[in-house]
Amino acid sequence: MTETALTVHQTARPHGFPGTEHFAFAESALPDPATGGALVENLYWSVDPYHREMLDDVPGGFALGAPLEGRTIGRVIASRTSSLAEGEILFHRQGWRTHAVVTPEEVRRLPRFDGVPLTAYLSILGGTGLTAYVGLTRIARLKEGEDLFVSAAAGGVGTATGRFAKLLGAGRLVGSAGSAAKADYLLREVGYDAVFDYHDGPAADLLGKVAPNGIDVFVDNVGGEQLAAAVGALREFGRVVRVGTVSQYNTPDAVPPRFNHADIVEKSIRMEGFLVRNYHDVQEELYEFAVPHLRSGRLAPDETVVDGFEHIVDAFLGMLRGENTGKIIVRDRTQALPHQGGPHD
Template sequence: MSGAAGAVGSMVGQFASLAGARRVVGSAGSIEKVRYLVDELGYDAAFNYKDGPVLNQLRNAFPDGFDVFFDNVGSDHLAAAIDVLNEFGRVAMCGTISTYNAPEHDAVPVDAFKIVAKRLRLQGFIAFDHEDLREEFAPQVGAWLESGRLTYRETASQGIEAVPAALTGMLTGANTGKAIVRLADDPV
């Protein structure tokens, strides 16, 4: 299970597939992004988190539970994952985008009893913590990109005046993939 269909989540789902995950499911905020995850990125399934409770959609996607969850959303996504994860499941926590626009950071509503009873492992991480893996990571990802097995999209804007709209679009889900603001024309 991967988090939202942003630049990070879309890469993580592809990495999971390429590494041999049995089933990769993602969530996104529009039917177009759901189609993108399945049709272009090769996810086994995806759901629109705006179509109903994430917990119900996640249970439908994984009636027998799942073992690994990548979380960059927090909030109802994390709470639902804790409910549907199998015993000894693992959660890689990389962000909490659901709180980025909030004036106050509310606590994520999780059931601590389920975390203990299922013996779940929740681990926060930042990519910079793993610089020692760069020499192994770069050639592998480069080969996947070159072969076309790993793909990505960018939503590009032009000029410094586009920064506020690009940032707002990134935080509200208006973009697909990585949001980029080009300050100068690309060299020829």
């Protein structure tokens, strides 16, 4: 166990793409938990696209000069409550720091499934996977045989959406990605039927080539030009699942492309966005659906793992630049991996 703690603070508001100059590492003595709390040494950290929005001066955004927050998994190393035993592995939201003081109300105990790595609880079984699962089952209400288009298909939500859609009986699955290498990965590993590199031309033309007969569902992680293209390609009773708007996070002055609003009416299209935090009641259903497939090998988590908490800012910025494939996770390089078994073995 280290003698000091590190936290990441935001030091300034970015206008456009953030850089390392907008963050600072702060070192302090290990926090001492008060009665009723516990000290957790964090092992794995999630950096997510929504963090970019919270860097701005928005309601609920990150405060300047204060530790940032995020999903993380850690081990209890000192406890002053009978509810949290030393050695327990917990999920909580005090990320972007090496150590955190938590109370029982602020944590979630993770079910332990034989053969399922801890990182899966931040990727395919975590908020990323839950977003994909809710988008398909609750928002799109996907029917067997329906054709999908997924933007940012090589990201965390995009890869999970592709894998879940295939298991749910989807028809043709097409996606967009930022490079030929990512497109190849999606075709070879994830199960996409066709993928285009969005750099190669107008999105409407590229989508028309890979989905000449249209689509039933669009899972939108990007917004902008690809959203406009998808509305044009949707069939009657098509659905748009709005997950994120990555194309606009770092270009606040950009004018969003227009789409034909008459299509919404004439094709009876439904467009709906959601926040995964409003669907925590679906978490157990996700476990029931995904874990058997993980154990059988029909489902695999797509992860880019970065070693070392000191690289968390670089990992976040790399994610915004699209350098990851699947969910990006930062791992504490000094920690031995905990035993993966447990009460659900």
